[in-house]
Amino acid sequence: xxxxxxxxxxxxxxxxxxxxxxxxxxxxxxxxxxxxxxxxxxxxxxxxxxxxxxxxxxxxxxxxxxxxxxxxxxxxxxxxxxxxxxxxxxxxxxxxxxxxxxxxxxxxxxxxxxxxxxxx
Numbered sequence: 001x002x003x004x005x006x007x008x009x010x011x012x013x014x015x016x017x018x019x020x021x022x023x024x025x026x027x028x029x030x031x032x033x034x035x036x037x038x039x040x041x042x043x044x045x046x047x048x049x050x051x052x053x054x055x056x057x058x059x060x061x062x063x064x065x066x067x068x069x070x071x072x073x074x075x076x077x078x079x080x081x082x083x084x085x086x087x088x089x090x091x092x093x094x095x096x097x098x099x100x101x102x103x104x105x106x107x108x109x110x111x112x113x114x115x116x117x118x119x120x
Contacts, residue, residue, distance in 0.1 A: 014115045032063075082105070
């Protein structure tokens with residue numbers, strides 16, 4: 001039996017500079033490279049990562065999320081997380097990195113808030 005796969009679906013946001021990546025599956029050592037490529041291939045000013053269907057992340061997945069956040073900050077872009085499951089949220093809290101992310105309960109709330117303000 002193979003490891004679970006990560007599916008990444010790309011959607012336009014409500015503004016030209018906004019993208020939503022809907023992730024389905026775990027972000028782990030086996031899937032982190034796929035996740036990193038998907039994030040790197042986007043040049044939107046605002047990236048919304050919908051994690052509602054990410055059941056868990058491991059330390060490599062956590063590192064990939066943090067790396068994406070740092071990369072976006074360095075280039076003046078915005079990255080936000082939405083729909084985190086309790087398990088994923090707990091990993092971010094325990095490792096004390098949740099504070100480096102802007103989060104929203106749902107993708108729709110993020111899309112609306114960021115469309116109204118332009119940035120997080």
